[in-house]
Amino acid sequence: MTVAEFHSAPGPRPSAAAPLVLHARNLAKSFGPTVALREAGFELRAGEIHALVGENGSGKSTLVKILSGVHHPDRGVIEAGGRPMVLATPRTAQANGIVTVFQEVLVIENQSVLDNLWLGTDRFFRAGVPEKQRRQRAQECLSELLEHPPALDARMEDLELSDRQACGIARALLRGPRVLILDEATSALDFETRTRLFRMVTRLAGEGMAVVLITHRMDEIDEIGDRITVMRSGETVATLEKSAWDQQEIVRLMTGAEHLIQPVARARRTADPERQPVVLKVEDVRLAPERAPINVAFRKGEIVGLAGLEGHGQDRFLKLLHGRHPGGVSRVDGNGSVALKNPGHAQDLGISYVARDRRSESIFPWMSILENFALATIAKDSARGRYSPAKSESRLAKFTGQLNIKLGRPSDAITTLSGGNQQKVIIARWLAADPSILLLNDPTRGIDVNAKRDLYRLLGELAGQGLTVVMLSTEVDEHVELMDRVLVFRENELFTEIRSDRLSPETLVGAFFGAKVEEDIDN
Numbered sequence: 001m002t003v004a005e006f007h008s009a010p011g012p013r014p015s016a017a018a019p020l021v022l023h024a025r026n027l028a029k030s031f032g033p034t035v036a037l038r039e040a041g042f043e044l045r046a047g048e049i050h051a052l053v054g055e056n057g058s059g060k061s062t063l064v065k066i067l068s069g070v071h072h073p074d075r076g077v078i079e080a081g082g083r084p085m086v087l088a089t090p091r092t093a094q095a096n097g098i099v100t101v102f103q104e105v106l107v108i109e110n111q112s113v114l115d116n117l118w119l120g121t122d123r124f125f126r127a128g129v130p131e132k133q134r135r136q137r138a139q140e141c142l143s144e145l146l147e148h149p150p151a152l153d154a155r156m157e158d159l160e161l162s163d164r165q166a167c168g169i170a171r172a173l174l175r176g177p178r179v180l181i182l183d184e185a186t187s188a189l190d191f192e193t194r195t196r197l198f199r200m201v202t203r204l205a206g207e208g209m210a211v212v213l214i215t216h217r218m219d220e221i222d223e224i225g226d227r228i229t230v231m232r233s234g235e236t237v238a239t240l241e242k243s244a245w246d247q248q249e250i251v252r253l254m255t256g257a258e259h260l261i262q263p264v265a266r267a268r269r270t271a272d273p274e275r276q277p278v279v280l281k282v283e284d285v286r287l288a289p290e291r292a293p294i295n296v297a298f299r300k301g302e303i304v305g306l307a308g309l310e311g312h313g314q315d316r317f318l319k320l321l322h323g324r325h326p327g328g329v330s331r332v333d334g335n336g337s338v339a340l341k342n343p344g345h346a347q348d349l350g351i352s353y354v355a356r357d358r359r360s361e362s363i364f365p366w367m368s369i370l371e372n373f374a375l376a377t378i379a380k381d382s383a384r385g386r387y388s389p390a391k392s393e394s395r396l397a398k399f400t401g402q403l404n405i406k407l408g409r410p411s412d413a414i415t416t417l418s419g420g421n422q423q424k425v426i427i428a429r430w431l432a433a434d435p436s437i438l439l440l441n442d443p444t445r446g447i448d449v450n451a452k453r454d455l456y457r458l459l460g461e462l463a464g465q466g467l468t469v470v471m472l473s474t475e476v477d478e479h480v481e482l483m484d485r486v487l488v489f490r491e492n493e494l495f496t497e498i499r500s501d502r503l504s505p506e507t508l509v510g511a512f513f514g515a516k517v518e519e520d521i522d523n
């Protein structure tokens with residue numbers, strides 16, 4: 001795919017006067033004392049791509065879990081073709097043509113790609129699908145979604161996060177849904193796969209499939225949304241046609257206030273990072289055999305982005321900075337430099353790492369919110385071998401305010417939080433460890449538009465106080481808004497560096513595809 005193809009507009013959209021495939025009215029749902037949905041309603045036309053937006057915890061996932069037969073509403077009705085539908089189980093929802101892909105990547109790690117794609121379909125397609133046809137259809141679907149589809153016999157655990165998520169989406173598409181629900185399912189996808197998915201979904205919508213798209217990314221909604229329904233505190237507050245929305249209006253509806261999008265964090269910082277001392281140094285590191293060695297230094301108080309198409313080395317590079325592979329990376333301070341030996345050593349030297357895949361790498365679902373938060377600071381909150389939860393709790397309270405984390409009681413299970421709020425707890429965990437260098441692996445996945453600004457502002461403030469931030473992000477706008485400079489990776493090499501004064505979506509995407517905007521960094 002070329003840059004031009006990435007920027008080309010999708011094809012014509014289907015008529016807005018298409019029949020309703022689904023109509024939900026007056027839905028309410030509580031979990032114990034938490035009211036997740038108060039009064040939610042929603043209608044979906046055949047062939048439309050309908051975006052559902054709202055702040056973290058506003059009830060989007062609860063609404064789609066009701067439509068998917070996972071939760072049962074306390075009140076309200078769902079109709080199809082004027083008749084009430086009882087969606088008792090996920091299987092009933094699927095039998096009604098409603099197929100959902102959730103935010104967390106749900107795959108069976110030790111099974112093949114092919115088995116994962118057809119998982120649970122034996123009763124879905126009553127007659128069963130013969131092996132040859134399974135392979136062919138799986139291959140076709142993956143080839144449309146991925147430029148380099150994995151082998152059908154590859155094991156799921158060997159795939160990158162983005163490819164695993166693509167397999168989850170392919171599994172849904174192979175069922176030929178009437179209604180496809182993507183619940184933040186695009187957030188783990190790399191740039192290229194997301195573009196391919198949007199083309200595929202637009203094509204299928206043109207053939208009559210209705211799509212519900214939950215995303216925190218306005219660019220995605222602008223790109224393919226036909227209508228948008230905004231949720232606030234468990235209520236659906238408005239549905240807008242494409243011609244009637246702009247971002248400020250959507251944010252206003254989401255927050256219920258004249259809460260305009262905040263200006264960039266970078267402008268608020270005072271320190272000039274280029275005059276600060278080096279704190280982390282990478283020397284002659286190769287991301288793959290035969291690739292050019294990388295030499296780069298990070299300074300106190302700067303925010304550096306890592307970018308590139310998925311799988312081009314930026315993920316591996318970030319992990320190297322956390323001591324995953326010994327050799328070549330040193331922590332530098334006034335006393336000299338120390339080579340990192342392993343992640344534990346890196347942590348001891350003040351380097352914290354926030355992992356990308358919340359589900360498998362960061363969250364401990366059997367633990368409470370407080371326990372999940374306190375993991376990195378237990379030693380700090382202990383005296384003479386005795387741990388004081390009260391200390392952790394007061395620290396959590398500080399971050400709850402700064403990052404606007406919506407939670408009930410700190411002792412509640414972490415799984416009672418919405419996805420975005422879980423992610424904020426993990427970020428707070430590592431900020432609380434008070435690192436000198438913070439490594440973030442795509443941290444704003446699943447975080448709503450205002451909460452992102454809260455995080456940017458906090459990172460900007462902390463950088464102003466001397467924290468060095470290195471952040472891998474799959475969001476082009478995030479780089480443009482936040483970073484002092486961005487390192488772009490291509491084919492396991494550091495391809496170029498773009499400083500903030502040259503950063504724009506065009507220069508960055510151009511660099512992904514091999515266009516340089518500045519001199520080579522090693523010139």
Ligand SMILES: Nc1ncnc2c1ncn2[C@@H]1O[C@H](COP(=O)(O)OP(=O)(O)OP(=O)(O)O)[C@@H](O)[C@H]1O
Nearest residue numbers: 031036056057058059060061062416417418419420
């Ligand atoms: N199983 C559960 N038990 C208790 N509370 C829950 C449960 N599921 C959701 N909630 C609560 O219901 C509210 C709505 O959550 P929901 O996941 O629907 O929000 P969301 O809009 O999808 O958020 P996000 O954008 O962060 O994914 C939140 O306050 C959440 O904590």
